[in-house]
Amino acid sequence: MTNKKIPSEKCERAQELHEILQRANYQYYVLDNPELPDAEYDRRLRELQELEQEFPELVTADSPTQRVGAEPLSSFAEVRHEVPMLSLDNAFDDEELLEFDRRVRDRLNSKEAVEYACEPKLDGIAISLLYRDGVLERAATRGDGTTGEDITQNVRTIGSVPLRLLDNGVPEVLEVRGEIYMPKEGFAELNKKAAEAGEKTFVNPRNAAAGSLRQLDSRITAKRPLQLCAYGVGLVEGATLPGKHTEILQQLNQWGFRINSEMAVAENIQACIDYHQKLGEKREQLPYDIDGIVFKVNDIGLQRRLGFVARAPRWAMAYKFPAQEEMTELLDVEFQVGRTGAVTPVARLKPVFVGGVTVSNATLHNRDEIERLGVKIGDTVVIRRAGDVIPQVVSVVESKRPKNARAIEFPTHCPVCASPVESTPGEAVARCSGGLICKAQRKQAIKHFASRKAMDIDGLGDKLVEQLVDEGLLHSVSGLYHLKLEELVELERMGQKSAQNLLDALEHSKETTLPKFLYALGIREVGEATARNLARYYGDLEPLMQADEESLQEVEDVGPVVAHFVAEFFQQPHAQEEIEALRQSGVHWEPEEQGGEEQPLSGQTWVLTGKLETLSRSEAKDYLQRLGAKVAGSVSANTDSVVAGPGAGSKLNKARELDIPVMDEDELLTMLRERGFEI
Ligand SMILES: NC(=O)c1ccc[n+]([C@@H]2O[C@H](COP(=O)([O-])OP(=O)(O)OC[C@H]3O[C@@H](n4cnc5c(N)ncnc54)[C@H](O)[C@@H]3O)[C@@H](O)[C@H]2O)c1
Numbered sequence: 084m085t086n087k088k089i090p091s092e093k094c095e096r097a098q099e100l101h102e103i104l105q106r107a108n109y110q111y112y113v114l115d116n117p118e119l120p121d122a123e124y125d126r127r128l129r130e131l132q133e134l135e136q137e138f139p140e141l142v143t144a145d146s147p148t149q150r151v152g153a154e155p156l157s158s159f160a161e162v163r164h165e166v167p168m169l170s171l172d173n174a175f176d177d178e179e180l181l182e183f184d185r186r187v188r189d190r191l192n193s194k195e196a197v198e199y200a201c202e203p204k205l206d207g208i209a210i211s212l213l214y215r216d217g218v219l220e221r222a223a224t225r226g227d228g229t230t231g232e233d234i235t236q237n238v239r240t241i242g243s244v245p246l247r248l249l250d251n252g253v254p255e256v257l258e259v260r261g262e263i264y265m266p267k268e269g270f271a272e273l274n275k276k277a278a279e280a281g282e283k284t285f286v287n288p289r290n291a292a293a294g295s296l297r298q299l300d301s302r303i304t305a306k307r308p309l310q311l312c313a314y315g316v317g318l319v320e321g322a323t324l325p326g327k328h329t330e331i332l333q334q335l336n337q338w339g340f341r342i343n344s345e346m347a348v349a350e351n352i353q354a355c356i357d358y359h360q361k362l363g364e365k366r367e368q369l370p371y372d373i374d375g376i377v378f379k380v381n382d383i384g385l386q387r388r389l390g391f392v393a394r395a396p397r398w399a400m401a402y403k404f405p406a407q408e409e410m411t412e413l414l415d416v417e418f419q420v421g422r423t424g425a426v427t428p429v430a431r432l433k434p435v436f437v438g439g440v441t442v443s444n445a446t447l448h449n450r451d452e453i454e455r456l457g458v459k460i461g462d463t464v465v466i467r468r469a470g471d472v473i474p475q476v477v478s479v480v481e482s483k484r485p486k487n488a489r490a491i492e493f494p495t496h497c498p499v500c501a502s503p504v505e506s507t508p509g510e511a512v513a514r515c516s517g518g519l520i521c522k523a524q525r526k527q528a529i530k531h532f533a534s535r536k537a538m539d540i541d542g543l544g545d546k547l548v549e550q551l552v553d554e555g556l557l558h559s560v561s562g563l564y565h566l567k568l569e570e571l572v573e574l575e576r577m578g579q580k581s582a583q584n585l586l587d588a589l590e591h592s593k594e595t596t597l598p599k600f601l602y603a604l605g606i607r608e609v610g611e612a613t614a615r616n617l618a619r620y621y622g623d624l625e626p627l628m629q630a631d632e633e634s635l636q637e638v639e640d641v642g643p644v645v646a647h648f649v650a651e652f653f654q655q656p657h658a659q660e661e662i663e664a665l666r667q668s669g670v671h672w673e674p675e676e677q678g679g680e681e682q683p684l685s686g687q688t689w690v691l692t693g694k695l696e697t698l699s700r701s702e703a704k705d706y707l708q709r710l711g712a713k714v715a716g717s718v719s720a721n722t723d724s725v726v727a728g729p730g731a732g733s734k735l736n737k738a739r740e741l742d743i744p745v746m747d748e749d750e751l752l753t754m755l756r757e758r759g760f761e762i
């Protein structure tokens with residue numbers, strides 16, 4: 084037996100890795116509820132691959148390195164894949180991708196560059212769609228690669244899955260392969276609803292897609308925002324497909340399948356590296372999650388020559404992006420107090436590299452969230468950081484819970500001012516009842532007041548506000564306008580010049596508008612848009628201050644909750660005094676034009692993207708607002724229209740994906756002229 088040569092600890096480790104990976108596969112593929120983050124799984128799989136490479140005797144037929152996915156769940160009928168559905172090999176850096184290209188060229192005996200198809204690697208689940216004479220006959224999951232699950236009923240409910248192929252000349256038999264995924268926005272909404280209903284939320288869009296697809300009741304699937312993107316063909320009979328992968332996808336597109344609009348052809352491996360880099364920068368703006376780029380040898384003849392190994396084709400490679408989920412230890416939980424007194428638990432973490440940065444804090448949102456997660460101090464937790472979104476704790480790795488894990492205790496008193504913490508029934512957030520006595524709330528209120536969209540006080544940053552409050556120089560928002568030069572220059576890191584600049588900025592900020600002032604007051608639930616609506620409805624501050632809840636509800640977008648907060652705010656003697664003090668210091672605005680009448684675009688949300696040539700961005704925005712439209716920065720299901728100029732990218736794609744009407748600048752100009760603007 085050659086086995087003797089393998090050191091026993093290596094054997095044991097291999098065995099251990101088998102167990103870890105098998106358990107993870109089961110949780111991921113069968114339960115749609117992984118415990119480990121993908122990055123951890125990938126590292127363990129790598130470790131096993133390397134062990135097996137060193138000691139080939141360790142390779143067994145059932146090793147996780149030799150297998151695809153997991154055996155399907157018994158609740159669905161089984162489907163045999165005539166052409167196996169494989170996985171993909173992974174590359175994690177440029178060097179590994181170059182290595183892949185070298186292997187490809189060695190096998191092909193080619194000195195010349197190989198052309199590759201580049202496609203974003205959507206993070207969803209693989210699907211096989213079988214069409215006979217152009218009609219969808221069967222949809223199946225990948226399962227273990229040879230046997231999948233028949234989920235035809237569920238897949239039929241997905242709008243972008245063609246039930247019948249378009250065009251003439253469709254093959255007698257066509258098996259299309261693609262990814263079913265959940266766009267980010269739909270995922271966020273689904274999770275929000277689940278959290279509100281106290282139900283289990285999904286860790287990420289992939290698991291949400293997988294969980295939605297493998298429902299036993301297809302009515303549930305029908306309600307989930309799922310999409311299909313085609314990326315290949317398994318089987319074809321009775322027709323000849325084009326000779327290149329990218330051309331095949333174009334053909335699929337003509338038959339009615341969505342394909343990825345970012346798909347590209349790279350003439351060599353360097354172009355692949357560039358593409359990976361470029362898409363990596365765009366990753367956050369895409370409306371769906373991608374975890375890497377798939378590169379495929381574009382020529383189908385060459386693909387055939389290269390063939391497969393156990394788990395994956397030799398002609399394709401998934402070049403992964405840095406992981407957005409990682410695991411680390413929860414060292415402690417601290418409680419922060421926000422502007423409206425909300426007490427937010429913040430996780431202090433053992434620093435971990437995730438989503439491209441080192442993270443040592445993450446939000447735990449509120450008490451309900453802590454309960455839902457069942458998290459304890461000392462736990463190993465999974466952190467997700469996608470783009471600029473605040474890092475979140477998404478799950479607990481329960482198998483790693485230490486014996487001395489401690490429950491998280493929610494404070495009964497404010498950690499800053501010691502006032503009692505109160506929770507309103509039906510509200511997830513607990514609040515410090517200290518109001519402006521609470522230094523934490525005061526600081527946040529002043530920061531908000533000074534912020535760009537509020538009073539826009541240049542040079543009054545967060546640090547300086549903290550310093551002013553801590554030094555006892557500032558007790559209220561109105562106190563800002565009583566700061567004196569001699570006090571300011573005493574502060575650490577504050578010179579004569581910056582002190583004077585700050586005073587100038589304060590002076591300058593006194594001339595404001597009513598919407599900005601209202602927004603600056605920091606009334607709960609009153610954002611910029613609501614502030615604008617209130618200002619337009621009441622015209623000036625006095626009538627608004629007198630308004631009762633009933634009248635407030637006549638304002639656009641103001642419901643009972645907001646009306647209550649607004650009325651309550653203005654009834655507080657403290658708020659009245661502050662407003663009076665601010666006006667005494669010279670804060671002023673012009674009354675707003677009272678616009679009770681219905682405007683042509685009121686209630687609509689528009690988005691501008693790309694380059695405009697005749698109008699500037701702000702002119703276009705101004706015209707639209709004058710017609711009553713709201714102009715937003717990002718496209719969502721609530722967007723009514725998108726104006727796209729040259730160079731428009733992800734917003735335009737998203738608009739198309741959501742079927743939102745898109746116009747170019749000329750059409751916008753025509754519309755504006757029809758409405759009476761002389762442009
Ligand atoms: N967290 C866990 O516990 C756990 C467990 C098992 C697997 N996983 C994760 O699952 C992945 C491995 O699973 P896998 O075998 O499904 O492989 P994979 O996801 O790495 O790659 C293959 C899959 O990529 C998808 N894909 C997306 N776009 C594609 C395109 N344009 N062309 C071809 N395929 C495309 C297909 O669904 C295909 O099946 C890894 O990311 C791993 O981390 C995680």
Ligand SMILES: [Zn+2]
Nearest residue numbers: 497500515521
């Ligand atoms: Zn407090």
